[in-house]
Each structure stands twice: as C-alpha cells, then as structure tokens.
Amino acid sequence: MDPSAHRGEPQHAAAGTLVTLIRPPQLIRPPAPRDLRSSDITAEPLYWTRREWLAAAGLTVGAIAGLGGGPKTALAQQARGRGYGLQPDDKPTSWEDVTTYNNFYEFGTGKDEPAENARGFKARPWTVKVDGLVKKPGDYALEDFLKGARVEDRIYRHRCVEAWSMVVPWRGIMLADVLKRAEPTAGAKYVEFTTLYDPARMPGQRSAVLRWPYGEGLRLDEAMHPLTLLATGVYGRDLPNQNGAPLRLVVPWKYGFKGIKSIVRIRLTDRQPATAWNESAPDEYGFYCNVNPTVDHPRWSQAKERRIGEFVRRPTLMFNGYADQVASLYAGMDLRRNY
Amino acid sequence: MTWSAAWVRVRALSRPRWWPWLVWCAVLGPGLLVAAALLSDLLRDTRWLGANPVKEGELRLGTLTIQYLAAALAITPLRRWLGWNWLQRDRRTFGLAAFCYGLAHFLWYALLDLQLDLAQLGTDLSKRTYIVVGFAALLVMLPLALTSTRAAIARLKARWVKLHRLTYVVPVLGVTHWWMSVKADVGQPALYSVLFAVLLGWRWWHARRDNSLHATTTPARAGSH
Numbered sequence: 404m405d406p407s408a409h410r411g412e413p414q415h416a417a418a419g420t421l422v423t424l425i426r427p428p429q430l431i432r433p434p435a436p437r438d439l440r441s442s443d444i445t446a447e448p449l450y451w452t453r454r455e456w457l458a459a460a461g462l463t464v465g466a467i468a469g470l471g472g473g474p475k476t477a478l479a480q481q482a483r484g485r486g487y488g489l490q491p492d493d494k495p496t497s498w499e500d501v502t503t504y505n506n507f508y509e510f511g512t513g514k515d516e517p518a519e520n521a522r523g524f525k526a527r528p529w530t531v532k533v534d535g536l537v538k539k540p541g542d543y544a545l546e547d548f549l550k551g552a553r554v555e556d557r558i559y560r561h562r563c564v565e566a567w568s569m570v571v572p573w574r575g576i577m578l579a580d581v582l583k584r585a586e587p588t589a590g591a592k593y594v595e596f597t598t599l600y601d602p603a604r605m606p607g608q609r610s611a612v613l614r615w616p617y618g619e620g621l622r623l624d625e626a627m628h629p630l631t632l633l634a635t636g637v638y639g640r641d642l643p644n645q646n647g648a649p650l651r652l653v654v655p656w657k658y659g660f661k662g663i664k665s666i667v668r669i670r671l672t673d674r675q676p677a678t679a680w681n682e683s684a685p686d687e688y689g690f691y692c693n694v695n696p697t698v699d700h701p702r703w704s705q706a707k708e709r710r711i712g713e714f715v716r717r718p719t720l721m722f723n724g725y726a727d728q729v730a731s732l733y734a735g736m737d738l739r740r741n742y
Numbered sequence: 743m744t745w746s747a748a749w750v751r752v753r754a755l756s757r758p759r760w761w762p763w764l765v766w767c768a769v770l771g772p773g774l775l776v777a778a779a780l781l782s783d784l785l786r787d788t789r790w791l792g793a794n795p796v797k798e799g800e801l802r803l804g805t806l807t808i809q810y811l812a813a814a815l816a817i818t819p820l821r822r823w824l825g826w827n828w829l830q831r832d833r834r835t836f837g838l839a840a841f842c843y844g845l846a847h848f849l850w851y852a853l854l855d856l857q858l859d860l861a862q863l864g865t866d867l868s869k870r871t872y873i874v875v876g877f878a879a880l881l882v883m884l885p886l887a888l889t890s891t892r893a894a895i896a897r898l899k900a901r902w903v904k905l906h907r908l909t910y911v912v913p914v915l916g917v918t919h920w921w922m923s924v925k926a927d928v929g930q931p932a933l934y935s936v937l938f939a940v941l942l943g944w945r946w947w948h949a950r951r952d953n954s955l956h957a958t959t960t961p962a963r964a965g966s967h
Contacts (some may be wrong), residue, residue, distance in 0.1 A: 702923070
C-alpha cells in the first residue's frame with residue numbers, strides 16, 4: 404500500500420517510470436517529524452510555495468550571472484530572495500532527510516544515529532563564550548547572544564566531504580554581526596569554534612573516534628563573510644538536536660564538517676586553530692576544506708556528488724556554487740596544497 | 743537429564759530435513775531484501791535504506807560479504823566442536839555466497855554508485871588503495887568460486903586443497919579494505935578483525951597440532967581444513 408496516500412499527497416502521474424528514479428519533488432511533501440506537535444510545524448508547502456521558490460532561484464542565478472560585482476552587491480540583490488548560490492534545479496531537501504541523515508559523531512557515527520541518540524538532549528539553557536583577541540569578551544546566555552542580531556532564512560547548498568549533498572533552508576544570524584559586536588583586536592586573524600564537551604549528554608564522546616571536544620576554525624575574513632551563518636534553525640523552526648542545536652556554523656562553500664555543531668565557545672586568535680578532522684587525518688582534511696571538484700579526497704573523487712533524494716549524480720561546483728562570492732578570498736593561493 | 747547427556751544428544755543430531763532451506767534462506771534472503779529495498783526506495787520513495795539508498799545498499803552488501811566469509815570459515819571449527827560432520831557441505835554454499843555478495847558489492851559500486859563513470863572507475867582501481875585491496879579480494883575469490891564444482895574438486899585433487907588455502911587471504915584483504923574505507927569509526931572492521939583472527943588462529947593451531955601428531959603417530963586425515 405502506498406503510504407503517501409494517507410498524507411493526502413498528490414499522486415505522481417509518472418510513477419513507475421524512469422522519471423521517478425528521482426524522488427518526487429519535496430516541495431509538495433509535508434514533513435512528519437515525530438517529536439513535534441503539528442501546531443509547532445510550519446508545513447513545508449506553506450513555508451515554501453513553488454512559485455516563490457522559482458522566483459528566488461531565478462533571482463539568485465540572475466544576480467550571479469548578471470551583476471558580477473563584488474560579493475556585497477550580489478548578496479544585497481539576493482537578500483530579497485531567500486536562495487543563495489542556488490542553481491535552477493536545486494530544490495530544498497526534505498525535512499525528513501535533513502533531520503535524519505546527519506554526521507554528528509557526538510551522537511554516534513551512523514547517519515541515522517544522531518536523530519535517535521540526540522532525542523533527549525536539552526539544548527537550553529545554553530551559554531556561549533566569546534573570548535580571545537576581542538575587546539569585549541563575555542559569556543552569553545543564548546537568548547542574549549542572539550539579541551539584536553537579525554535572524555534570516557537562507558537556503559544554501561550543502562556539500563558533504565563524503566560526496567553527497569543537500570539543499571537546506573537554514574535560519575540564522577550572520578557570524579559577522581556577532582564578531583563585530585565583540586570587537587576583534589587588530590591582532591585577531593582566526594576564529595576558533597568549540598562544541599560542547601559533555602559525555603553524559605553526548606554519548607558519542609565516550610568513545611575516542613575523534614579528539615573531543617570537536618573544534619573548528621575559520622580565517623577571520625572567511626568568518627566575516629556575509630554568507631557565513633550561525634544557524635539557529637532549519638525549515639523555519641529551531642534546530643533539531645541532531646542538526647547541532649542550539650547553534651551551529653554554516654559555511655556553504657566549504658565541506659559540511661566545517662559546520663561545527665552545538666557551539667559553546669567562539670575564540671579569536673592570532674594563529675590557525677587546530678581542527679578536529681585535520682588532527683584525525685591531516686593528509687585527508689586540511690584547514691580550508693573548500694568544496695573543490697578538481698582536488699580529490701585521497702580516497703575518493705570530489706568531481707561529482709549525489710544529491711540526497713536523487714539517483715543520478717551531479718557535477719560538483721567550484722566553491723559549491725559560491726565561487727562568485729568567495730573565490731576572491733583565496734586569490735593567489737594554491738588550493739591543491741591548501742585543501 | 744545431565745548436561746553431559748544433553749551434550750551427547752546435541753552432538754548426535756543429524757542434518758534436519760529443513761536444514762537446506764534454512765541455509766538457502768540465510769544465503770539469498772539478505773540480498774533479495776537489499777535489492778527489493780533499493781527498488782522500493784527509488785520507485786516509491788519508501789526510505790527502507792534511509793536517505794541515501796545507493797550508498798547504504800553498497801555498504802550493506804560489503805558487510806554481508808564479510809559475514810558470509812566469516813560463516814564459511816566458521817563451519818569447520820563448529821563442525822568439529824559440535825560433531826556435526828554434515829555441516830561440512832554448507833561450507834561451499836557460504837563460500838560461494840561470499841563471492842556472489844562481493845561481486846554484487848562491486849557491481850553496485852560500479853553501476854549504481856559510480857554509474858559507469860569509467861574514468862573514475864579507472865582512477866579508483868589504480869590510485870585508491872582501499873579499492874585496489876577490495877578488488878584484489880574479489881579477484882582472489884574468483885578462481886575459488888570457479889573451482890567449487892564437484893568436477894573441479896575431483897580433477898584438481900591435491901592441488902584443489904592447495905588452491906583453496908587462498909581462502910585465508912580473502913578476509914585479510916576484505917577487512918583491510920573495510921578498515922581503510924571508513925573515516926574514523928573503525929569499530930565494525932575491528933570487531934571482524936578479531937573474529938577472523940580467532941577463526942584463522944584456530945586453524946593455525948590445529949594445523950600445528952595435527953602436524954606434530956602426524957610426525958609422531960598417524961597419517962593426517964585428508965581435507966581437514
């Protein structure tokens with residue numbers, strides 16, 4: 404029996420043909436998360452109508468193709484739409500896939516384990532420490548940390564180093580706003596991020612798969628880039644625990660593991676911070692981790708990716724499709740060496 | 743009934759009539775389930791294999807290959823321990839299953855994962871060590887599978903026994919392939935490493951014991967491995 408019949412979903416005329424090797428468009432599939440009441444949920448169809456979607460995607464592509472100005476101009480144009488760096492055939496990955504296919508080793512190494520093991524995780528109260536080379540360090544309750552920052556909905560392409568990808572409607576604030584508020588000193592060159600370390604609440608930390616706590620880092624100019632987000636939500640609601648509640652980094656032109664989750668500390672430094680995967684396998688994961696189809700992971704090609712929900716692989720784009728906005732950050736750098 | 747009496751009874755069990763059915767279900771069932779799950783996921787969006795069914799199915803076939811290999815290697819020790827000599831004929835079935843699942847794992851990777859991207863297949867098979875090692879495991883199993891018929895056993899005689907000692911190389915290659923392919927979570931490959939170490943260690947220990955017995959007393963039995 405077709406389970407979708409119960410959800411009042413339109414039946415797809417092409418069912419059974421080759422066309423359906425690609426999943427039916429997610430736009431018309433309502434989410435069915437288990438631990439939310441239906442009243443808590445902005446249904447995907449309401450959140451995102453097809454017409455609105457096409458408009459945003461078109462606008463984005465137009466902005467990139469037509470303007471070619473500095474990143475700021477292009478982004479200002481895009482700010483009217485909600486899609487950033489999207490290609491015409493990019494459609495948001497379903498809520499179900501976004502929230503059940505996760506790499507979050509603090510809750511287990513299987514893709515489905517975080518959704519299972521993070522169920523009882525309490526992401527409030529939460530404190531974020533901002534310190535290091537800043538004029539205004541501080542420990543903030545999450546509510547205060549977010550106060551005053553503009554919360555935006557942005558749809559980004561998401562490319563995992565494992566050669567799969569998604570399109571995720573994030574909600575969040577610009578990291579730049581947070582950093583400006585802390586007033587970095589002249590010596591600050593890098594930003595270091597740290598995940599919560601609490602093996603009692605994060606069972607994955609009881610085994611030494613990685614060095615805990617997970618740490619990540621960005622160069623200050625990458626951190627200040629208007630595309631760099633601190634996400635607090637996805638699909639218009641609070642981040643599910645398995646996606647890195649309550650606060651995670653999103654850097655859409657870098658491989659997904661740069662998007663450190665459940666952040667408790669943001670520290671500005673004058674030297675390049677150690678990062679979790681680089682420490683684990685330095686020949687496989689560098690500091691930059693920019694999406695680059697021409698530089699393979701030692702164990703697999705990065706030329707193509709499988710979009711979750713699709714069968715046929717698609718080519719991977721330089722900087723994950725954000726080259727116009729970020730390529731200038733790396734002008735003159737050997738990206739093969741600085742992988 | 744005392745424990746020792748029960749043990750005597752267990753050891754005296756003969757091959758039940760339904761046994762071959764059990765073996766065939768054990769060998770075919772998981773493969774059919776994976777194939778059905780993929781079709782269902784792709785055509786009807788059922789998510790039986792999760793969000794990334796092509797990757798998940800590939801990994802499951804690989805794991806199953808290792809598991810059938812372990813089953814094939816466990817037959818001889820089990821047979822000796824339980825005194826069930828009739829188990830021996832299932833060894834070939836499980837060995838062939840390991841080969842078939844290994845082949846399916848490779849075909850799945852080449853056809854469904856790489857989607858016949860021959861350039862990438864060429865790069866993978868020449869540059870990526872873990873894929874070379876995995877492919878070597880498959881190549882080693884090929885002659886073993888081809889000479890698994892009764893006719894081949896009869897024709898090759900003593901050479902068959904020698905040739906089929908190659909079986910012991912396959913788990914080493916297979917687990918190495920698995921270990922090298924994971925990002926950081928080596929739990930599963932480590933577990934199977936221990937299992938294969940026990941299964942191969944047992945053989946080594948028995949061979950040594952049999953050899954020393956052979957040197958002092960009786961001729962060794964043929965085909966005891």
